[in-house]
Amino acid sequence: MNTIIEARGLQKHYAGSVAVKNLSLGVTEGEFLSLLGASGSGKTTTLRMIAGLEYPTGGQVLFQGEDITHVPAARRKMRMVFQDFALFPNLTVWDNVAFGLRLRINRPRVSSEEIKVRVGRYLDTVQLSGHADKLPHQLSGGQRQRVALARALVTDPPVVLFDEPLGSLDASMRKIMQIELKRLHRELRKTFIYVTHDQEEAMGLSDRVAVLQDGELLQLATPEEIYARPESEAVARFIGTANILTGTVQAADGGFVLQLPGGALLSLGNGPSGLSPSQAVTVMIRAEQLRVNSASPQAGGGLAARVAERLFLGDKVRYELELAGSGLRLTALNPNSAGLIAVGDPVQVLIESSHVCVIGRRSGAAR
Amino acid sequence: MRHRAPVGGRAVSAAAQTPRQERRQLLIWLVPPLLWFTVFMVIPYCLLFYYSLGSTEYMTFKPGFSPANLIRVFRTEPYLSVLLKSARIGALTALGATVLGYPVAFCLAFHTRTPRAKFLIYLLVIVPWWAAYLVKAYAWKTILGTNGLLNALLLKLHLIHEPLTLFLYNQFSVVLTLIYIFTPFAILSIYAQLERIPTSIVEAASNLGATTFETLTRIIIPLSLPGVLAGGIITFALATGDFIAPALLGGPNAIMISNVVINLLGVAFDWPMAASIGIVVIGVGTALISVAHYLEHRSQARF
Numbered sequence: 001m002n003t004i005i006e007a008r009g010l011q012k013h014y015a016g017s018v019a020v021k022n023l024s025l026g027v028t029e030g031e032f033l034s035l036l037g038a039s040g041s042g043k044t045t046t047l048r049m050i051a052g053l054e055y056p057t058g059g060q061v062l063f064q065g066e067d068i069t070h071v072p073a074a075r076r077k078m079r080m081v082f083q084d085f086a087l088f089p090n091l092t093v094w095d096n097v098a099f100g101l102r103l104r105i106n107r108p109r110v111s112s113e114e115i116k117v118r119v120g121r122y123l124d125t126v127q128l129s130g131h132a133d134k135l136p137h138q139l140s141g142g143q144r145q146r147v148a149l150a151r152a153l154v155t156d157p158p159v160v161l162f163d164e165p166l167g168s169l170d171a172s173m174r175k176i177m178q179i180e181l182k183r184l185h186r187e188l189r190k191t192f193i194y195v196t197h198d199q200e201e202a203m204g205l206s207d208r209v210a211v212l213q214d215g216e217l218l219q220l221a222t223p224e225e226i227y228a229r230p231e232s233e234a235v236a237r238f239i240g241t242a243n244i245l246t247g248t249v250q251a252a253d254g255g256f257v258l259q260l261p262g263g264a265l266l267s268l269g270n271g272p273s274g275l276s277p278s279q280a281v282t283v284m285i286r287a288e289q290l291r292v293n294s295a296s297p298q299a300g301g302g303l304a305a306r307v308a309e310r311l312f313l314g315d316k317v318r319y320e321l322e323l324a325g326s327g328l329r330l331t332a333l334n335p336n337s338a339g340l341i342a343v344g345d346p347v348q349v350l351i352e353s354s355h356v357c358v359i360g361r362r363s364g365a366a367r
Numbered sequence: 368m369r370h371r372a373p374v375g376g377r378a379v380s381a382a383a384q385t386p387r388q389e390r391r392q393l394l395i396w397l398v399p400p401l402l403w404f405t406v407f408m409v410i411p412y413c414l415l416f417y418y419s420l421g422s423t424e425y426m427t428f429k430p431g432f433s434p435a436n437l438i439r440v441f442r443t444e445p446y447l448s449v450l451l452k453s454a455r456i457g458a459l460t461a462l463g464a465t466v467l468g469y470p471v472a473f474c475l476a477f478h479t480r481t482p483r484a485k486f487l488i489y490l491l492v493i494v495p496w497w498a499a500y501l502v503k504a505y506a507w508k509t510i511l512g513t514n515g516l517l518n519a520l521l522l523k524l525h526l527i528h529e530p531l532t533l534f535l536y537n538q539f540s541v542v543l544t545l546i547y548i549f550t551p552f553a554i555l556s557i558y559a560q561l562e563r564i565p566t567s568i569v570e571a572a573s574n575l576g577a578t579t580f581e582t583l584t585r586i587i588i589p590l591s592l593p594g595v596l597a598g599g600i601i602t603f604a605l606a607t608g609d610f611i612a613p614a615l616l617g618g619p620n621a622i623m624i625s626n627v628v629i630n631l632l633g634v635a636f637d638w639p640m641a642a643s644i645g646i647v648v649i650g651v652g653t654a655l656i657s658v659a660h661y662l663e664h665r666s667q668a669r670f
Contacts, residue, residue, distance in 0.1 A: 051574060052574075053570050053573075053574065072573070073570070073573045073574050074573045074574070074575075074576045074577060074578065075576070078574075079574060079575065080570075080571070080574045082567045082570070082571055083567075084565065084567055086565065086567035086568050086570065086571035087568075087571075088568060088571070088572070088585075088586055089568075089590065089668035089669060089670050090586070090589045090590050090668040099572070099575055099577075099585070100575035100576055103575065103576050103577050103578075103581055104578060104581065105576035105577075105578075106576075135668075135669070137668075137669035137670070151571075151575070155575065155576070
C-alpha cells in the first residue's frame with residue numbers, strides 16, 4: 001500500500017499559541033483515517049493544513065511523495081466536507097454540486113452533457129435527485145450534508161477530507177450518515193481523512209485512528225489496537241472507560257504480580273518483556289474486563305472491594321468500586337445477565353492477567 | 368371545589384399585566400415617536416402637496432386645486448432636463464462610489480486579519496465625516512481650481528504649459544466631489560453584506576478549485592448584491608438631491624434640481640412650483656427605492 005499523504009514535522013504557531021507542535025503521519029492510499037482528539041488538540045488545524053486552507057509555520061505536506069506545502073488549496077487534489085457544510089446559498093443543489101465541474105481548473109473543460117451525467121449520478125448516490133432545484137436553506141441538516149458530500153465527490157478526487165461533518169446533525173441522523181459514509185468509502189475506494197472528537201465515531205468508521213492531544217500525535221493505529229493496547233495514559237483515558245492503576249512489580253511463581261497501594265496484588269502473568277521486580281509501572285484495564293462477583297467468605301483470589309455506586313445502563317451495569325485497604329476507585333461494566341449487586345456490598349473483582357495492559361513504566365526501584 | 372386565593376390573586380395581577388394594560392403602556396411608549404413623525408413628516412408632506420396645487424400672483428401664494436404646476440414640471444424647460452441631469456449625476460455618483468467602495472469593503476471583510484487593522488480601516492473610512500461637508504467641498508475647489516493642486520502638479524511635471532480650467536465648474540467636478548463625499552456609505556453597506564458571508568464558503572470555493580476571480584464572480588458578488596443595491600440607493604438619493612457640490616463646484620452647466628428649487632423658493636418666490644418639483648422628486652424617488660428594495664429582497668440569499 002502506498003502512502004498518499006504524508007505530514008512531516010508539521011507545525012502551526014499562531015501569535016502567542018501553538019495549534020500543532022510537531023506532527024508526522026502517513027496516510028495510506030484508500031484508507032479511512034480519523035484524526036481524533038478533544039477540541040484544541042490540533043486535529044482541525046492539521047486537516048486544514050493538508051487541504052491548504054492554512055499554511056504550516058514549519059514542516060511539510062507531501063502528496064504522493066511530492067512536496068505540496070506551498071501549493072494553494074485550489075490546486076490540491078483533495079475535496080473537503082466542511083463542518084457547517086459551506087454550501088453556496090445563492091446556488092441550487094444542482095449548481096452547488098456542479099460548481100467544481102464548471103471551473104477553469106478542469107482541462108479539458110467538462111462538457112455540459114458530462115456535467116449533467118455526473119451531477120445526476122452523485123445526486124442519486126446521496127439520494128437527493130428530487131431536490132436538485134432547491135436552494136440550500138430549503139433543505140434539512142442531513143440533506144445539506146449530502147449535498148456537501150456530493151459536491152466533494154463529483155470531481156472524483158483521490159482524497160476526501162471531512163471536518164467534523166456530522167457535528168451539527170442530531171443523533172439519529174448522525175447514525176444514518178455514519179453508515180452512509182462507511183458504504184461510500186467501501187464503494188468509492190477513495191482515501192478519507194476524517195476529523196472528529198467522537199471516539200465512538202472514529203473507532204466505528206476508521207481503518208486507522210490517529211489520536212491527537214495538544215498538537216501532538218499520541219498514537220496512530222487500528223481501532224482494535226488503540227482500544228486494547230493504548231501506548232499512553234492519555235490515549236487510554238480518551239477511548240472507552242479505562243481503569244489506570246500504578247504499582248510496583250514483584251516476582252511471583254510463574255510470572256509477576258503488581259502490588260497496588262494498600263497491598264492488594266494484581267496478577268500480571270508472564271507480563272510483557274522487560275519487566276523486572278521492584279519496577280514502578282502503570283497499567284490499564286478496560287472497565288468491561290473487570291468481573292464483579294458477590295464476595296463469598298471462603299472464595300479466594302481477585303481484589304476485595306465494595307460497591308460505591310451502581311448505574312443501570314440497560315444492556316450493562318456500571319459499578320463504581322472502592323478497593324479494600326486503599327480506597328482506590330475502579331469502574332466496571334458488567335453484562336446485566338450477571339445479576340445486580342447492591343450498593344455497599346462487598347465484592348470480588350476478578351481480572352485476567354491477559355487484560356492488564358502495561359502503559360507506562362519507570363525503571364529502577366520505586367521509592 | 369371552587370375557591371379564590373385573594374392574596375395570591377392580587378399578587379399575580381400586580382406582577383403580570385392584563386393585555387389591556389399592556390396595550391395602554393405600549394401606547395404611551397409610542398406617542399413621542401408618532402408625534403415626531405406626524406409633526407415633522409406627515410404634516411410637511413401634506414403642506415408640500417397643498418402648496419403644489421396652488422399658484423402665485425404677484426409673488427404671493429394663492430391657494431388652489433390645480434395640477435398645472437405638477438404638469439409644468441414635465442412640460443416646461445428646464446425642469447425635466449435638470450431633473451434628468453440630477454438623476455444622471457446621482458447615478459454616476461452611485462456607480463463611482465460602488466466601484467471604488469467595493470474593493471475597500473472586500474478587503475475589510477476578507478483580507479483584514481487582525482481586529483486592530485480592521486478598526487483602523489474602518490476609522491479611515493469614517494474619519495472624513497468628522498469634517499463638515501462644506502469644508503470638504505471647498506477642499507476640492509482648491510485641488511481642482513485654476514491655481515489648484517492638480518494644475519500645480521501637472522505644471523511641475525511639465526505635462527501642461529498653462530493651467531487647465533476643465534477640472535472645475537462642470538459636471539465632472541460635481542460627480543468627483545459627490546463620489547468622494549458619499550463613498551463611505553457605499554463601503555459600509557457593502558461591507559455589512561460581505562460580513563455575513565461565512566469564511567467557509569470562500570474556502571469551499573477554493574477547495575473545489577475555483578480561482579479568486581471565479582470565487583468573486585460566482586459566489587461573492589452575487590451574495591453581496593443586496594449590499595451593493597442598498598449602497599447604490601443611498602448614494603444615488605443623497606447625490607441626486609445635493610445642492611452644495613453643484614453650487615460650489617458646478618458652474619452654470621451643472622445646476623441640479625435642488626438648486627432650482629432653492630431659486631424658486633428664495634429668488635422667484637414661486638412656492639407652488641418648488642413644491643411641485645418636490646412632489647415629483649419624492650414620487651420618482653419612492654418608486655425607484657421600491658424597485659431597488661424589491662430587487663434587494665429578491666437577491667438576498669438565505670444563509
